[in-house]
Amino acid sequence: MESVKRAKKRRVNYLPLILMMLPGIAYMIVNNYLPMFGITIAFKNLDYSKGIFGSEWVGLKNFEFLFRSKDFFMIIRNTILYNIVFILGGTFASLAIAVMMTELGKHKIAKVLQPIICFPNMISIVIVAYLVYGFLGGDGWINNTLLKGDGISWYSKPEYWPFILTLVHFWKGAGYGSIIYIATMSGIDVGLYEAAKLDGATKMQQIRLITIPIIRPMIMLMLLLSIGRIFSSDFGLFLQVPMDSGALYNTTQTIDTYVYRALMKLNDVSMSSAASVFQSIMGFILVMLSNLLVRKVDPQSSLF
Amino acid sequence: MKKCKILSVLLVLCLSLGLIACGSKESAGNDNAGSTTVENGSKDSAGSETTASKDPVTVKVSYPCLVIVPSEDAVVGVEEVINKYLEEKGSGVRLDLEAVDANNYNTTIDMKQIGGDQVDLYMSLGGFADQVNSNKVLPITDYIHTALQPTIDITGEEILGATTFNGQIYGMPVYRTDVCTYYWILPTTIAENDLGFEVGKTVTIDELTGYLDVLHQKYPDQIAMAVRPGMNGMPNNFCLSAIMGGPDYYLVTDLGSGVGIEGNNTTVVNLYDTDYFKDVCQTAYDWNQKGYVNKDVSVVAEEGYDLMKAGRALSYIIGYGGCNPQVTDESDSTHGMSVMYVPIAPAINMPSGLNWCVSYGCKNVEAACEALNLFYTDPFVMNSILYGVEGRDYEDTGLGNGEDKIVKLPEGKTMFDVPYYAFFTCGIMGNEYIDWVALQPDGTYEDRREANKEFQKNAVSSPIYGFTFDTANVKNEVAGISTVESQYLSGLLSGELDPNEYIPKLVQAVKDAGQDAVIAEAQRQIDAWR
Numbered sequence: 131m132e133s134v135k136r137a138k139k140r141r142v143n144y145l146p147l148i149l150m151m152l153p154g155i156a157y158m159i160v161n162n163y164l165p166m167f168g169i170t171i172a173f174k175n176l177d178y179s180k181g182i183f184g185s186e187w188v189g190l191k192n193f194e195f196l197f198r199s200k201d202f203f204m205i206i207r208n209t210i211l212y213n214i215v216f217i218l219g220g221t222f223a224s225l226a227i228a229v230m231m232t233e234l235g236k237h238k239i240a241k242v243l244q245p246i247i248c249f250p251n252m253i254s255i256v257i258v259a260y261l262v263y264g265f266l267g268g269d270g271w272i273n274n275t276l277l278k279g280d281g282i283s284w285y286s287k288p289e290y291w292p293f294i295l296t297l298v299h300f301w302k303g304a305g306y307g308s309i310i311y312i313a314t315m316s317g318i319d320v321g322l323y324e325a326a327k328l329d330g331a332t333k334m335q336q337i338r339l340i341t342i343p344i345i346r347p348m349i350m351l352m353l354l355l356s357i358g359r360i361f362s363s364d365f366g367l368f369l370q371v372p373m374d375s376g377a378l379y380n381t382t383q384t385i386d387t388y389v390y391r392a393l394m395k396l397n398d399v400s401m402s403s404a405a406s407v408f409q410s411i412m413g414f415i416l417v418m419l420s421n422l423l424v425r426k427v428d429p430q431s432s433l434f
Numbered sequence: 435m436k437k438c439k440i441l442s443v444l445l446v447l448c449l450s451l452g453l454i455a456c457g458s459k460e461s462a463g464n465d466n467a468g469s470t471t472v473e474n475g476s477k478d479s480a481g482s483e484t485t486a487s488k489d490p491v492t493v494k495v496s497y498p499c500l501v502i503v504p505s506e507d508a509v510v511g512v513e514e515v516i517n518k519y520l521e522e523k524g525s526g527v528r529l530d531l532e533a534v535d536a537n538n539y540n541t542t543i544d545m546k547q548i549g550g551d552q553v554d555l556y557m558s559l560g561g562f563a564d565q566v567n568s569n570k571v572l573p574i575t576d577y578i579h580t581a582l583q584p585t586i587d588i589t590g591e592e593i594l595g596a597t598t599f600n601g602q603i604y605g606m607p608v609y610r611t612d613v614c615t616y617y618w619i620l621p622t623t624i625a626e627n628d629l630g631f632e633v634g635k636t637v638t639i640d641e642l643t644g645y646l647d648v649l650h651q652k653y654p655d656q657i658a659m660a661v662r663p664g665m666n667g668m669p670n671n672f673c674l675s676a677i678m679g680g681p682d683y684y685l686v687t688d689l690g691s692g693v694g695i696e697g698n699n700t701t702v703v704n705l706y707d708t709d710y711f712k713d714v715c716q717t718a719y720d721w722n723q724k725g726y727v728n729k730d731v732s733v734v735a736e737e738g739y740d741l742m743k744a745g746r747a748l749s750y751i752i753g754y755g756g757c758n759p760q761v762t763d764e765s766d767s768t769h770g771m772s773v774m775y776v777p778i779a780p781a782i783n784m785p786s787g788l789n790w791c792v793s794y795g796c797k798n799v800e801a802a803c804e805a806l807n808l809f810y811t812d813p814f815v816m817n818s819i820l821y822g823v824e825g826r827d828y829e830d831t832g833l834g835n836g837e838d839k840i841v842k843l844p845e846g847k848t849m850f851d852v853p854y855y856a857f858f859t860c861g862i863m864g865n866e867y868i869d870w871v872a873l874q875p876d877g878t879y880e881d882r883r884e885a886n887k888e889f890q891k892n893a894v895s896s897p898i899y900g901f902t903f904d905t906a907n908v909k910n911e912v913a914g915i916s917t918v919e920s921q922y923l924s925g926l927l928s929g930e931l932d933p934n935e936y937i938p939k940l941v942q943a944v945k946d947a948g949q950d951a952v953i954a955e956a957q958r959q960i961d962a963w964r
Contacts, residue, residue, distance in 0.1 A: 146442055178547060179569035179794045195910040200946055201917065268729025285733050286930065373733035376669075376921040377931070391920040392913035395690070396905075397540075397561055401913065 172403040192404035195392060201383065206361075209384040212292070212368075213360045216299055221349065223304035228311035229337055235316075244312075247305030255302075255366030262298060262371055286377040295382065298371055299364070310352070314345045350424060350431035358417040361385060361409040385409060490521070491801035492528045494554040496543060497819065498536035500858035504822075508853035509533050511823050516815055520808075527805045531819065533856065543793075553793040554802050557862065558605060560787050562597065563904045566604050571791040573602040574803055581803035582606065585810040588865065595900025596785035605789035606806055610866035611755050611886040613783040613893040616677050618642060620749035621742070622772040628652055636777045639677065639717060646726045649748050658726040660738035660747035661928050669924035670732050672721070673751045674714045681894035682779040684710040689903045691915045692944050693952050698897050700964070702957040704949055707941050715937060718929030731928040743770040753781060755886075783893040785900060788862050809864025813837055817870045819863060822854030831873055842873035901963050908955050914947030 167182075172192055174185040196202065227247060234240040250258075265271050266284040273281030284290060318341065326336050342349075363384040372382045389405040417433075425432040504512075509531050517528045534542050539559055546553050547570060558565050565571050578586060578594070586594075589609045597605035618637060625631040629645055637645065649658045661670045679686035686705065687695040694705045705711055721727050728734050728747075738750025790809070792802045808815045814837075821828040821841055834840040849855045857872060867887055873879045905912050922940040925931035 150445070177569045195913040198910060199914050199917070263730075263733075283730075285730055286925070373730075373735075374920075374924075375733050376924050377732075379921045388917060392917045394920075395561075395916050396909060396913055397564055398909060398913075401909070 168403070169407055171400055172407040174400060176400045192400045193408065195401055196389070196405050196408065201388065204380065205383050205385050205388045208381065209361060209363050212295070212363060212384065215296055217353065217356045217360070219296065220300060220303060220307060221353065223300050224307035225311055225349070227304055227308035228315055229341065231308065231312050232315045247308065249305070250302045251306035253302070255364070255370050258298065258302065259370040259373060262294070263373060266294070285373060285375045288378045288381040291372060291378055291381045295367060295371060299367060311345060311348065314348045315341060318344050347431045350428070351433065354417065354420055354424065354433050357420050358413045360416055361412045365390070490526055490528045491798050492530050493802050493805040494530040494532060494552050495805065496532040496534055496553055496556045497859060497863060498539040498557060498559065499533045499856050500536045502849060502855050502858065503535045504533050504854040504856060508822070511826065512818055512854055515823050516818050519814055525804070527801050529805060547793060547795060550795070552795065554796040555790060555806060556793055558787070558789050558791050562605065562787060562789055563902050565791065566599050567904065567906050570794055571604045572794055572796060572799055573604055574606070574792055574799060575603045577800055577803035578603055581800055582807050585807050588810060592900065593785070596902055597789050599904070605791040608786060608788045608790070608862055608864065608866070609810060610786065610862070611890045612786045613890060614676070614753035614755050614781045616673050616751055616753040616778045616781065617775040618749060618751055618778055619738070619773050619775055622774045624649070624748060625774040625776070631774060631776065639674070639778065642778070643717070643720065646721065647724070650724065650726050653748060656745070657728050657741065657747040658749065659721060660741045660750040661728055661731045661734060662750065662752065663735045663737060664924065669920070669927050670734065671927035672718055673753055674717055675927065676753060676781045677779050678710055678714050680779045680781045685782060685894070686710050687782065687784065687896040687898055689956055691912050691952050692919065692949060693956050695897065700897055700960055702953050702960065704941065704944065704953060706937065706944060712933060712937060715926045715929070715933035718927060719931070719933055720929070722929030727929060732924040732930045739769050751778065780893065783895040783899065785902070811865070813868045813870070816864055816868055820857050820859060820869060822852065822856070827852040827854045833879070834870070839870045840873060840879055841870050898960055901960060903956055904959065908948070908952045911948035911952050915944050915949055915952065918943040918947050
């Protein structure tokens with residue numbers, strides 16, 4: 131009798147938690163799972179009068195425009211390379227910020243700094259594009275104030291843009307990405323650091339030997355999740371920030387911007403779905419593969 | 435403890451409210467002030483009373499609105515007025531009006547059609563061939579000589595050529611002055627004092643370069659000629675392709691994807707490989723090199739009139755439908771000063787691509803055609819859609835000719851104050867020539883309708899007027915060419931890139947993308963169409 135009562139009490143305790151999860155789960159089902167049947171659009175020739183289910187199958191025809199393009203390798207190269215730099219560099223930058231913020235921990239200034247480092251992420255990328263234009267434009271600050279005289283026509287020189295875009299990406303995202311690391315780091319037992327200090331460890335040694343190993347599972351998790359999106363790119367960053375300038379294509383064209391520019395006039399839903407499906411499937415394969423790899427090396431850090 | 439419990443219950447309530455709130459099914463398209471897209475059939479204002487033998491059918495009309503999108507309430511007022519009039523007239527249809535923001539009109543209509551909302555009559559703003567191919571529209575061939583006969587009597591049957599596919603007619607083109615005239619716009623003070631222009635002055639492109647030089651010498655800190663920012667993927671340019679493609683210069687018919695006809699023949703060529711294109715790019719490059727134009731000309735997004743208002747630019751080129759053979763001296767709020775419109779040249783006459791279509795979801799095509807007929811033949815219906823409700827949104831000045839009124843805004847109100855104002859849609863509804871003339875703020879009015887009609891009649895048409903290129907078989911090539919165009923065109927048309935170096939690159943790139951296949955397909959279709 132007593133044990134039944136205790137079991138009942140435990141179940142009731144979960145109820146508010148489940149209720150709180152419900153909206154999120156419902157949203158996820160409706161937004162992420164229900165539309166999955168739409169993947170079929172990529173393999174059909176969409177006919178509005180017949181709807182999605184009634185349209186005829188055309189196999190891989192919708193993928194042709196993407197694969198047959200002579201720019202195909204360039205856009206894949208751009209997308210993947212940028213993402214590798216963003217993932218690795220971004221993780222490093224976020225970690226650095228997280229470590230620094232944790233050091234400040236108790237000081238009052240931490241409360242002011244935290245919103246400040248998150249702020250760039252909330253600025254719309256279109257505004258960021260114009261901020262960059264304010265710096266790099268013909269009449270911009272860099273040309274007028276720093277480089278008085280001739281100035282450089284930034285928007286027609288593709289070679290500078292990998293650096294510019296990487297910088298903008300880090301400025302915008304590193305602060306926001308550091309939050310999750312800060313949260314994890316705050317859970318580390320302070321006693322460990324005190325013990326290390328007693329043993330004579332320097333700050334750098336403490337970071338390298340205590341902090342990083344403890345949050346390694348979190349880092350691996352974030353890395354694995356990012357790999358799933360390696361074939362996608364931040365559309366706003368690659369289209370808006372270069373002000374949609376044709377001269378910069380060689381170094382700023384990614385799969386997403388390519389699809390946008392190719393299909394803007396055609397308005398073909400099936401072809402743009404095909405490009406999206408390609409990105410998602412490649413991302414999925416990569417996540418599975420890297421998870422397999424991680425599981426062999428460090429079972430604790432794998433996703434599943 | 436109790437406080438925690440109350441707090442957690444409140445939290446749960448808030449979260450669940452959030453879920454319910456986002457369950458409303460409104461379309462994502464309209465983010466503009468005065469969005470009007472809530473669908474409920476209860477807006478059917480004449481549904482209660484039926485007259486004569488059959489019940490009147492309600493036809494939903496979704497029309498685009500530029501600059502100002504009226505609110506739903508305002509539109510309901512207009513609907514009531516129109517439906518009362520239709521009832522008195524004994525018409526078998528009633529209208530359910532829906533004003534949609536023109537900037538995302540295509541997307542909004544798309545969403546509605548996919549989402550199953552009621553769409554009966556709507557406009558295809560470009561991309562008509564694609565809409566026919568994906569079966570978004572229903573054929574109206576059967577009703578051309580019945581419900582739409584009065585319209586055909588006015589417009590003639592030739593214009594239907596633009597909407598005929600495989601023997602079926604899928605839309606009714608707007609009856610308007612399609613052909614544009616391109617103007618050089620600059621402040622009146624500068625035009626008269628520095629350049630010695632008088633009313634009646636026209637200018638050619640070569641002369642224009644000379645005048646720009648004069649302006650640049652005199653005002654070196656200002657932009658002599660502001661570029662026209664492109665939008666939605668179109669490149670920044672100086673309207674030179676349209677001007678030089680006109681009858682005064684090369685007479686070019688552009689079919690898209692760099693494919694078209696140069697001159698008065700029917701041979702399809704690669705337009706990027708022609709003297710016409712070289713001329714356009716060379717002129718722009720010239721202006722750029724001499725410093726007449728904006729810095730970063732291929733990426734700026736500022737409109738010429740804004741720059742003029744701010745005193746940073748001296749002039750720009752733009753095209754307007756219809757004719758203004760005289761140089762008109764107008765003062766308007768767009769520029770903040772008195773400006774002179776100096777005509778440069780007319781463009782070639784091509785079908786506008788503005789067609790009224792019946793959506794595939796429409797249940798009663800005959801009723802839709804009857805409603806459509808009203809836009810071309812009935813001035814009251816047409817102008818109520820443009821101007822609104824008499825008394826509330828406009829007033830009759832009494833200067834007009836009976837049914838053909840001359841109207842003005844109510845005393846003391848501007849177009850932004852009245853509940854309903856859709857005059858900017860004038861050029862793309864039905865029959866432009868039955869629109870009522872609006873009184874200018876200074877008390878004068880101009881009835882250019884007859885002049886425009888004459889102008890349109892005498893305009894030089896493309897040798898393949900009425901032909902629409904169906905790209906269904908060459909979609910991949912068109913997509914590839916589209917990317918190449920977005921890479922080079924902006925720089926070439928705005929004069930940033932050297933044509934001698936980059937035109938060959940462009941030509942090679944479009945060839946690699948498969949333009950020859952597109953040219954062959956276009957030629958095949960044109961030969962079959964003739």
